[in-house]
Amino acid sequence: MIATRILGTGSATPGAVLTNHDLEKMVNTSDAWIRERTGIENRRILEPGRVTSDVAAEAGAKACTAAGISPSEIDCIILGTVTPDMPMPATATIVQQKLGAPVGAAFDLSAACAGFIYGLGIGDAFVRQGVFKRVLVIGVEILSRVLDWKDRNTCVLFGDAAGAVVLGPERWEVKPRGILSTHMLADGTQWEQLYIPGGGSKHPTTSATVAENLHVVKMNGKAVFAHAVRNIASACQTAIDANGLRAEDVDLVVAHQANLRIVEGVAQRCNLPMSKFYINIQKYGNTSSASIPVALDEAVREGRVKEGMNILFCALGAGFSWGSTLYRW
Numbered sequence: 001m002i003a004t005r006i007l008g009t010g011s012a013t014p015g016a017v018l019t020n021h022d023l024e025k026m027v028n029t030s031d032a033w034i035r036e037r038t039g040i041e042n043r044r045i046l047e048p049g050r051v052t053s054d055v056a057a058e059a060g061a062k063a064c065t066a067a068g069i070s071p072s073e074i075d076c077i078i079l080g081t082v083t084p085d086m087p088m089p090a091t092a093t094i095v096q097q098k099l100g101a102p103v104g105a106a107f108d109l110s111a112a113c114a115g116f117i118y119g120l121g122i123g124d125a126f127v128r129q130g131v132f133k134r135v136l137v138i139g140v141e142i143l144s145r146v147l148d149w150k151d152r153n154t155c156v157l158f159g160d161a162a163g164a165v166v167l168g169p170e171r172w173e174v175k176p177r178g179i180l181s182t183h184m185l186a187d188g189t190q191w192e193q194l195y196i197p198g199g200g201s202k203h204p205t206t207s208a209t210v211a212e213n214l215h216v217v218k219m220n221g222k223a224v225f226a227h228a229v230r231n232i233a234s235a236c237q238t239a240i241d242a243n244g245l246r247a248e249d250v251d252l253v254v255a256h257q258a259n260l261r262i263v264e265g266v267a268q269r270c271n272l273p274m275s276k277f278y279i280n281i282q283k284y285g286n287t288s289s290a291s292i293p294v295a296l297d298e299a300v301r302e303g304r305v306k307e308g309m310n311i312l313f314c315a316l317g318a319g320f321s322w323g324s325t326l327y328r329w
């Protein structure tokens with residue numbers, strides 16, 4: 001049997017740090033409120049002049065190095081983002097150019113904060129079917145460029161980052177390693193809870209859409225919170241059940257870092273202790289599709305990931321789109 005393994009991980013976070021105290025000077029908020037309600041202390045903001053594909057290529061190059069391969073061996077790039085360099089072409093193709101990867105498949109995937117989970121699911125199917133041999137899955141988001149910096153309900157939550165993994169096939173006889181399952185879901189009845197109205201066919205960019213502030217994130221925080229806890233917990237349980245495991249068999253959970261209280265709610269519902277969750281939201285805030293691969297890369301580099309571990313990835317984002325992946329390291 002063929003399984004898909006993560007051959008290497010990489011991440012790139014911009015150098016500029018925006019603290020809660022910095023935000024106190026921009027909107028009517030406080031460090032105490034942000035910490036208590038979200039767990040966030042800092043977030044990273046991309047320097048002017050740099051773009052999504054720059055950070056994505058940096059994370060992708062590091063993942064290739066960690067995998068011990070050259071970008072010239074990558075035959076498919078799947079890039080999850082809602083903040084591309086521009087509407088056309090796919091940012092994945094620009095990353096392909098910046099990495100010096102050869103002609104192959106390269107496309108963007110729009111599943112918001114669930115983008116990395118969807119990317120793993122699609123990449124896994126490609127690898128197991130022999131369509132591609134070295135798939136680079138990237139989650140990247142430059143949300144600082146689509147936030148309303150006057151809206152305290154949203155601007156305190158998000159940050160910029162990129163994370164990446166290289167996927168490749170491995171043959172197994174007895175006990176599989178690698179991606180054991182991916183579950184991808186969406187509920188389009190909820191799309192208006194979290195969206196950017198302007199810039200597409202519904203509201204093409206005009207001076208009026210700019211004046212009406214349509215090019216920034218709009219969010220119903222309470223609704224997102226409730227759906228996130230419920231749906232992420234349900235996706236985690238689905239992954240555990242689908243693999244014939246119990247909660248205690250899960251060794252590490254790398255969940256989307258949207259709000260520490262969401263993660264705590266998921267932990268409680270799934271009977272998983274918080275000590276099994278890797279948390280770095282305090283450093284980066286919510287970096288959408290980048291949050292899981294950045295957290296995974298840090299967990300790997302800190303030595304928290306050990307051979308044979310059952311690792312659960314899970315996320316929910318705009319759409320709502322959500323899902324889970326169970327991975328045996």
Ligand SMILES: CC(C)(COP(=O)(O)OP(=O)(O)OC[C@H]1O[C@@H](n2cnc3c(N)ncnc32)[C@H](O)[C@@H]1OP(=O)(O)O)[C@@H](O)C(=O)NCCC(=O)NCCS
Nearest residue numbers: 029030033037113152153156221222224225258259316317
């Ligand atoms: C946004 C969120 C942190 C708000 O936390 P909450 O506990 O639900 O807070 P509430 O919505 O009850 O708001 C409480 C009050 O705080 C205020 N508030 C909102 N943002 C604030 C901020 N940054 N600083 C201070 N006060 C703030 C609200 O205006 C509200 O005031 P009011 O009672 O006078 O109207 C929370 O709902 C959340 O995390 N939602 C999910 C967001 C998310 O993860 N989005 C991305 C998904 S991938």
